[in-house]
Amino acid sequence: MKDTGADPTELLRTKWIDINEENRTLRINNLVKDHNPRFVNVSTNFITRIKRLPKKGERIFTATYGGMQSNFRRQRKRIAENLGNLRLLKAHFTTFRHWKGTMEYHRTRDLLYVQQILGHKSIQYEKALYGTLVEEDFTVKVATNVEEACKLIQVGFEYVTGEYNDGGKIFRKRK
DSSP states (O other): OTTTOOOHHHHHTOBGGGEETTTTEEEEOSOOTTBOOEEEEOOHHHHHHHHTSOOOSSBSOOSOHHHHHHHHHHHHHHHHHHHTOGGGGGOOHHHHHHHHHHHHHHHHOOHHHHHHHHTBSOTHHHHHHTTTOOOOOEEEEEESSHHHHHHHHHTTOEEOOOOOTTSOEEEEEEO
8 A cells, every 4th residue: 555555445456467567557447436547656576575475366455354454453553562652553554545645745746646646536635635734844965076966865865956057966855
């Protein structure tokens, strides 16, 4: 769910034929209400993990929603206790979907793109949830050579702009 932004029910309904390994896409075509069909880009790691699952039928996941939810609750509780982090108990299936939407919005600042990724028919949901995100503060640095740029990237800065008249390139990192 974290990789695809798919609704849990949509993901449960996904079939083996919906995976395109060559293009690294997943077709989400078995929809829940108010969603559109879509293709989602997935990582090589995602494809590798899916391929490890046993092929017991046409669907990738053979569990029921209730069974999956019960297993998730058990694992969530065990992990929260082991890590001593009871905030993990607040995580739900939809938390992963919202995480994907939030990260894509932060990356692109494009509500229409987030709408497309999540498959919503109306942009009203994105406006309500992601359009109200507070602008973040960034630490901004300028690199004047490749060595400086590499050091900034190694500590989590992202490249922002092209070269300026003074030869510097701008990088930023969330505070």
